[in-house]
Amino acid sequence: MISLLSLAGCYGGPEAYMEGPAFAADNRPILAEAAVPQIIAPPSLPVEGISPHWETAPYTEGVTLGEAVRRALRFSPAVQAAQIEIDAKRAENMQAGLRPNPSLAGEVQNVGQDEQQATLELSQLIELGGKRLKRIRAAELEMGVAAWDYEAARLRVASNTAQAFVDVLASQSRIDVLTDLLAVSQKLAGAASERVQAGGANPVEAKRAMIEIARAKADLSAERALVAVAKQRLANNWGSENADFGRAEGQLATTNHLPSPGALSVYLDSNPDVARWATEMTRRKALVNIARANAVPDLTIGAGVSRLESGDETGAILNLSVPIPLRNRNQGNIAAAETRIFKGERESLSAKIDVRSVFLEAYGRLVTAAEKLEALEKEVLPAAQEVYESTSTGYAEGKFALLSVLDAQKTLFATRLEIINVRADFQKAKVQIEALIGRGLYDA
Numbered sequence: 001m002i003s004l005l006s007l008a009g010c011y012g013g014p015e016a017y018m019e020g021p022a023f024a025a026d027n028r029p030i031l032a033e034a035a036v037p038q039i040i041a042p043p044s045l046p047v048e049g050i051s052p053h054w055e056t057a058p059y060t061e062g063v064t065l066g067e068a069v070r071r072a073l074r075f076s077p078a079v080q081a082a083q084i085e086i087d088a089k090r091a092e093n094m095q096a097g098l099r100p101n102p103s104l105a106g107e108v109q110n111v112g113q114d115e116q117q118a119t120l121e122l123s124q125l126i127e128l129g130g131k132r133l134k135r136i137r138a139a140e141l142e143m144g145v146a147a148w149d150y151e152a153a154r155l156r157v158a159s160n161t162a163q164a165f166v167d168v169l170a171s172q173s174r175i176d177v178l179t180d181l182l183a184v185s186q187k188l189a190g191a192a193s194e195r196v197q198a199g200g201a202n203p204v205e206a207k208r209a210m211i212e213i214a215r216a217k218a219d220l221s222a223e224r225a226l227v228a229v230a231k232q233r234l235a236n237n238w239g240s241e242n243a244d245f246g247r248a249e250g251q252l253a254t255t256n257h258l259p260s261p262g263a264l265s266v267y268l269d270s271n272p273d274v275a276r277w278a279t280e281m282t283r284r285k286a287l288v289n290i291a292r293a294n295a296v297p298d299l300t301i302g303a304g305v306s307r308l309e310s311g312d313e314t315g316a317i318l319n320l321s322v323p324i325p326l327r328n329r330n331q332g333n334i335a336a337a338e339t340r341i342f343k344g345e346r347e348s349l350s351a352k353i354d355v356r357s358v359f360l361e362a363y364g365r366l367v368t369a370a371e372k373l374e375a376l377e378k379e380v381l382p383a384a385q386e387v388y389e390s391t392s393t394g395y396a397e398g399k400f401a402l403l404s405v406l407d408a409q410k411t412l413f414a415t416r417l418e419i420i421n422v423r424a425d426f427q428k429a430k431v432q433i434e435a436l437i438g439r440g441l442y443d444a
Contacts, residue, residue: 063245065165068234072161073154075238082146082153089146093139099132100125105304114309121304121317129296134289141283148276155272157237159435163428164234168248170424171227174417178223181413182216188409189213191395192402205402212406252423256370259441261363267437271355277348284344288337295330297323355436362432369426376419384412 063071073079107119189209231243268274304317388408394400430441 058244060244061246062249063165063247064249065162068165068237068248069158069161071238072157075240076157077239078153079150079157082150086143086146086150089139089143093136093143096135096139097132100127103302105302116309117306118309119304119306119317121302121319123300123302123319126299126301128298129293131290131293131296131298134286134293138283138286138290141279141286144279145276145283148272148279152272152276155435159431161234161237162431162435164230164237165248165250166252166424166427166431168227168230168234169250169252170420171223171230172248173252173420175220175223175227177413177416177420178216178220181409182213182220184409184413185209185212185216188392188395188402188405195398208402208406212409252420252427254370254373254423254426256374258367258370261360264363264433264437264441265356265359267439268352268355268359270438271436274348274351274355277344277351281341281344281348284337284341288334288341291330291334291337295325295334297325359433359436362429362436365425366429366433369422369429372422373419373426376415376422381412381415381419384408384415388412 060067102122102124105121105123107121109117109119189206189212192205192209195205228243231245231248232241234248235241235243235245300321302317302319302321305314306317307314388405388411391400391405391408395402395405434441
């Protein structure tokens with residue numbers, strides 16, 4: 001059975017085929033539990049960038065769904081880019097914790113005169129209002145948001161890969177059915193030719209049977225071209241320009257037992273596109289704190305020496321300077337940061353609505369496919385099979401005309417192809433739902 005098992009296992013699913021949790025550059029797992037955004041603490045080691053030279057996936061004769069998803073998560077440029085962004089945020093976090101550099105200044109007055117005076121001064125800016133700690137906190141939260149975005153990127157790549165895998169599997173199944181159709185058409189053409197030679201049928205029947213062979217060959221050739229494109233689309237998910245596997249291995253299994261939408265929708269809040277907003281809102285509040293801290297004037301203190309050449313005298317210098325916040329109290333930046341909190345509340349609500357809308361649409365397609373499959377597999381297909389067998393036997397006995405056999409044959413194989421298409425629709429909707437809720441459809 002095709003199942004994503006836990007497409008969102010990277011952010012809280014109970015089981016996963018994604019080779020465990022994601023790891024950051026410092027070898028710590030990047031996990032985002034369903035209800036608690038994880039804030040990744042800054043590392044104590046220097047930042048090490050990721051190599052831009054990525055390895056490529058090897059060629060394999062066959063690939064399963066799990067292998068395809070693992071390939072995509074390992075080699076996908078989108079996932080790699082999201083991982084690099086975490087390293088970039090880690091570097092920004094390191095920068096946020098650095099203190100201001102001291103300043104060295106020198107001055108010479110009355111150059112070329114007897115009263116020449118030289119001054120050398122060392123000064124240091126002292127940040128007040130807790131600016132540095134607030135910067136560090138905001139940078140840590142940005143790393144947390146980047147971690148959520150990384151999980152979302154993994155989820156999208158895994159979901160897209162799984163759906164592309166279903167397309168390949170469905171196309172392969174259609175090829176099998178069309179191959180059967182070609183064989184049946186050739187067999188029928190042989191029977192028609194025998195009847196014509198025996199004088200029991202009009203020669204037109206043999207020509208009609210040959211037309212069906214030509215049509216079956218054309219349909220088979222077209223589907224083979226489609227499967228080649230579908231395989232390229234699948235391989236494209238892990239950054240390969242050509243299909244680097246021979247065949248997708250699996251079955252388009254389905255079931256009529258579906259959990260209720262209410263039982264599934266309770267897990268939507270753990271979706272990274274929704275859950276990230278808890279961390280994002282905390283980050284925006286941290287930016288308000290930074291804006292308010294920047295309204296507090298910083299203190300600059302300095303010390304140095306001054307030497308008067310004419311009197312051969314040297315003296316010490318001490319100074320202290322503080323800006324006077326008469327006009328600029330950073331009020332504009334404070335207002336902007338506070339406004340973005342209100343904006344974030346709306347964006348968070350919008351993200352929930354968007355995710356729920358996608359979920360409801362996918363669930364609708366899942367139910368529609370399940371109900372249609374039940375009718376096709378339990379009623380239409382058995383009846384079509386029975387009619388085809390009866391007409392085929394009757395044609396061999398001279399009881400039915402060729403057109404009756406062709407009509408029954410067309411109905412049977414059209415039904416088989418439709419079942420494959422509906423099964424693919426079922427699986428793709430199932431994949432999308434599992435991606436949204438972060439667990440297997442029947443684990444909810």
